[in-house]
Amino acid sequence: MSQELYFNIITFDLPDKPITFYLSKEKIGNAQKLYKTKFPTNIEDLFPGIKEENPDFIYTSFIYEKEGYLPLKLNLKEQPTDLIKHYYNWRIKKFFKSIKKLVGQNFVNDNQIWIGNRSYQNKSFAQYYKFTVKVQIKEVSEYGELVISYDGMAKVFKKPISEIIKHTSTTNLNKVVYKMRLLKYHKEKEFIDDNTMAYAILNNDLRTAFNIQPEPKDDSNKYISYKHKIDKFIQHFILSEEFKKVIPVNNDDYLPVEINRIGEVADESNDLVFQNGVGRNPKIDFKNLKPLNPCQLDNVHFFFIYHTSYAKEVEALQKLLEDGTSWYKGLNIYAGVLAHFDNNVNIIFDDLENPLPQISQGIKDFKSDPNINYVAIYLSPFNKHEPNLEKKLVYYKVKEQLLYKRIISQVIEFDRFRRNQHKFIYDLTNISLALLAKLDGTPWQLNVKPKNELVIGVGAFKNTEENIRYVASAFSFKNNGRFNEFHYFSKSDVKQLGGALSDAIYQYVPTNQIPEKIVIHFYKDMKDEEIQPVLEMMDKLQLPCPLFVLNINKTKSQDIIAFDQNWNGELIPMSGTYINIGPKGEYKYLLFNNLRYNNTVKYPSHSSYSFPIKLKISSPTPEALNDSKMIRKLIEQVYQFSRLYWKSLRQQNVPITIKYPEMVAEIAPRFESKEIPPFGQETLWFL
Incomplete structure (x- = not known):
C-alpha cells in the first residue's frame, strides 16, 4: 500500500499587484522595527543613499498610512523572505487579536494562538489549546505556506496573582495573562497596572507549590489527536471568510508532499543483530533472540543501598533479579548478566530526609576487591519529580561517588517499586538491558559491514534552574554504533568544544588510518568558529576525506510534520521515510523513525508514536553534497543510530550520537567535581 503524505500546511497566494508599505527612518509612535536584512529591495527609491548609510533598523506601519511615514510601492514576491514573513506574521497577529484571542510568540517569533476550551470544567483553572501558525515562503511549494501545529495545552489560574501569592512566592511566577495579553511576569511587570486582573499560567514551580500532579502520560496515537485538533482550528479560523480576506488561502486541503521529495532508507x-539471529523490534527480539554479547566481565557482584525500612522490598527485588517472574527469567537468562548478590557489603541508611551523609560514608568506607566488578542498586527515597533540590541532588552525588570507586550504579525509585511490584516486569526488562550495556555487554548491533569512518556526536541539555546549556560530546562512534569514549564540557565553550572535536580526529587517525569520511552529528547549526578547529586538524593530518555536518533536531510540535492518509486511519508515515523540506540547494529533511514497516498491518500497541526528527546536512566542501547516494547514506546512518538506544526497549527517534551526550550533559553538571571520573568516560554509566 503506497503512502499518501500530506504536510500540516495550508497554502496561500502572494499578491501579483504591487502593494504600498509606509516607512520611516525614525520610530514615530507604534511601529514595526525592520532589521537591515528585511529592508525592501527598492528601499533606495524612498531613501536614497540608505545602503551606504547602513543603519541597523528602519520602521514601518506596513499597509497603514501614518503621519511621518512615507509610502513605497513594492512587489511583495521580489522582497526578502524575512520581510514577507514579518508582514504576514503581523497581519495574522492583528487578525486573531481582533477576534479577542490570546496571541503569544514562540522563540522564533511565530504567532502562537491560545483557544479556550469551553468544555473544560474546573473551579481552579481555565484551559487553553495552543496552536502555532508559522509563515513560510516557497519552502515546499510555489506559494506562501502556513504551517499549522498544535503545541499542547495550558492552564490558567482563575484566581488572580493577588490571591495566589497568599499561598506561594512570586518567584514561582513565569507567564501571566493580563488584559488579553500574554506577558512574562518578571520581564514585563511594568505593563501590569492591576494585579487583581493578572492571572498566572500554571508552570512546574506553581505545580509543585500547590501540589498539583502532572498530567497523566498519554500513550495513544498522537498523530490522530494532533491532526484532530489542527483540523478543527483550521476549519474554524484559517478557512473562515474573515481570515481569507487577510491571508488569501488558495486551497482548503493540506498540501500534498510531492513524490520527488520523498525517499526511503x-x-x-531496520535490521538489528542479536545472538540468535536478526530482528527489528527489541521489545520482542531481545527476549527471543538473546543479547548479542552477554556481559564479558568476570566476577560481577551486586549490592544494595537502601533505607532500613526497605529490607523486605530489597529481598523481593533481589529475588526478581535472580529468579525472574513470568516470562522475565532473571538477569542471567534474560540479559546475559551472571551476577552474585553480596549482601555483606550493602550500604544501609536510617535517615530518610537526609540520606547522603550516611551513603557517602558507606561508599568512602567501601572495601573493594580489585578482582570484582561491583554494581550498586540504589533504592532512592526520592522520585524524579522531587521538588526539594537538595533531595534531588542526592541521586547525582551518589552516582558520582560510586564512579570514583569504579562502581556502576542503577537507581530505582523505592515508591515506584513498592507500588508496582506486581507489574514491575516491564521495569525489570529495561533495568536489565541498561545493566548489560553498563557492564560492557552488547544488547544488539547494527547489521552493517564495518567501515573506516569516524562519527562524532555532540548533544546538549539546558538546565532550567541555572539557565545554562551544558554540552557533552560522544566521540569516536564506529559505523556499527559502538563508541570509544565521552568528553564533557561544563559550559558551551566554543574553544573547548572545537579543541575536543579536533582531538577526537587526532586520536582516531593513528589507530584507524585515514577515514573514508568524518561525520559530525550536532544538536544545532554548527558555527564557523566551532568547525574551524576541525578543518585545521584535518589539514594538519592531510586528510583528503570529506567532512559532513548534520544538524539534528527533535522536531518540536510547532514545526512541520507529515501524515499518511492511506494507512488504516493511523496517519503515521512508514518508518525510514524521509522528506526533503528545504528549497532548492538546501539539504533539509524530516526523518520518520517508528515501528511501522512495509509488512506492518497494525501499529504495535503500547509503542511510541514518535514525531519525525529534522536533519540539515552541510559540508565545508559543498560539492560533496552533490552525491545523492552519500546523502542517503548519511540519513540512513542517523536512522540506524537511533535504534541503538540501550536504556529502554522502547523505540526512539533520536540517534544515540545526540541522545547519549544529552544524557551526560544533564547529569554531569550536577557532579560536585563538575567532571566525569575517568572510569565514567569509558562506560555507559548514565543509562
Whole structure:
C-alpha cells in the first residue's frame, strides 16, 4: 500500500499587484522595527543613499498610512523572505487579536494562538489549546505556506496573582495573562497596572507549590489527536471568510508532499543483530533472540543501598533479579548478566530526609576487591519529580561517588517499586538491558559491514534552574554504533568544544588510518568558529576525506510534520521515510523513525508514536553534497543510530550520537567535581 503524505500546511497566494508599505527612518509612535536584512529591495527609491548609510533598523506601519511615514510601492514576491514573513506574521497577529484571542510568540517569533476550551470544567483553572501558525515562503511549494501545529495545552489560574501569592512566592511566577495579553511576569511587570486582573499560567514551580500532579502520560496515537485538533482550528479560523480576506488561502486541503521529495532508507537499515539471529523490534527480539554479547566481565557482584525500612522490598527485588517472574527469567537468562548478590557489603541508611551523609560514608568506607566488578542498586527515597533540590541532588552525588570507586550504579525509585511490584516486569526488562550495556555487554548491533569512518556526536541539555546549556560530546562512534569514549564540557565553550572535536580526529587517525569520511552529528547549526578547529586538524593530518555536518533536531510540535492518509486511519508515515523540506540547494529533511514497516498491518500497541526528527546536512566542501547516494547514506546512518538506544526497549527517534551526550550533559553538571571520573568516560554509566 503506497503512502499518501500530506504536510500540516495550508497554502496561500502572494499578491501579483504591487502593494504600498509606509516607512520611516525614525520610530514615530507604534511601529514595526525592520532589521537591515528585511529592508525592501527598492528601499533606495524612498531613501536614497540608505545602503551606504547602513543603519541597523528602519520602521514601518506596513499597509497603514501614518503621519511621518512615507509610502513605497513594492512587489511583495521580489522582497526578502524575512520581510514577507514579518508582514504576514503581523497581519495574522492583528487578525486573531481582533477576534479577542490570546496571541503569544514562540522563540522564533511565530504567532502562537491560545483557544479556550469551553468544555473544560474546573473551579481552579481555565484551559487553553495552543496552536502555532508559522509563515513560510516557497519552502515546499510555489506559494506562501502556513504551517499549522498544535503545541499542547495550558492552564490558567482563575484566581488572580493577588490571591495566589497568599499561598506561594512570586518567584514561582513565569507567564501571566493580563488584559488579553500574554506577558512574562518578571520581564514585563511594568505593563501590569492591576494585579487583581493578572492571572498566572500554571508552570512546574506553581505545580509543585500547590501540589498539583502532572498530567497523566498519554500513550495513544498522537498523530490522530494532533491532526484532530489542527483540523478543527483550521476549519474554524484559517478557512473562515474573515481570515481569507487577510491571508488569501488558495486551497482548503493540506498540501500534498510531492513524490520527488520523498525517499526511503534501505529496508535492511531496520535490521538489528542479536545472538540468535536478526530482528527489528527489541521489545520482542531481545527476549527471543538473546543479547548479542552477554556481559564479558568476570566476577560481577551486586549490592544494595537502601533505607532500613526497605529490607523486605530489597529481598523481593533481589529475588526478581535472580529468579525472574513470568516470562522475565532473571538477569542471567534474560540479559546475559551472571551476577552474585553480596549482601555483606550493602550500604544501609536510617535517615530518610537526609540520606547522603550516611551513603557517602558507606561508599568512602567501601572495601573493594580489585578482582570484582561491583554494581550498586540504589533504592532512592526520592522520585524524579522531587521538588526539594537538595533531595534531588542526592541521586547525582551518589552516582558520582560510586564512579570514583569504579562502581556502576542503577537507581530505582523505592515508591515506584513498592507500588508496582506486581507489574514491575516491564521495569525489570529495561533495568536489565541498561545493566548489560553498563557492564560492557552488547544488547544488539547494527547489521552493517564495518567501515573506516569516524562519527562524532555532540548533544546538549539546558538546565532550567541555572539557565545554562551544558554540552557533552560522544566521540569516536564506529559505523556499527559502538563508541570509544565521552568528553564533557561544563559550559558551551566554543574553544573547548572545537579543541575536543579536533582531538577526537587526532586520536582516531593513528589507530584507524585515514577515514573514508568524518561525520559530525550536532544538536544545532554548527558555527564557523566551532568547525574551524576541525578543518585545521584535518589539514594538519592531510586528510583528503570529506567532512559532513548534520544538524539534528527533535522536531518540536510547532514545526512541520507529515501524515499518511492511506494507512488504516493511523496517519503515521512508514518508518525510514524521509522528506526533503528545504528549497532548492538546501539539504533539509524530516526523518520518520517508528515501528511501522512495509509488512506492518497494525501499529504495535503500547509503542511510541514518535514525531519525525529534522536533519540539515552541510559540508565545508559543498560539492560533496552533490552525491545523492552519500546523502542517503548519511540519513540512513542517523536512522540506524537511533535504534541503538540501550536504556529502554522502547523505540526512539533520536540517534544515540545526540541522545547519549544529552544524557551526560544533564547529569554531569550536577557532579560536585563538575567532571566525569575517568572510569565514567569509558562506560555507559548514565543509562
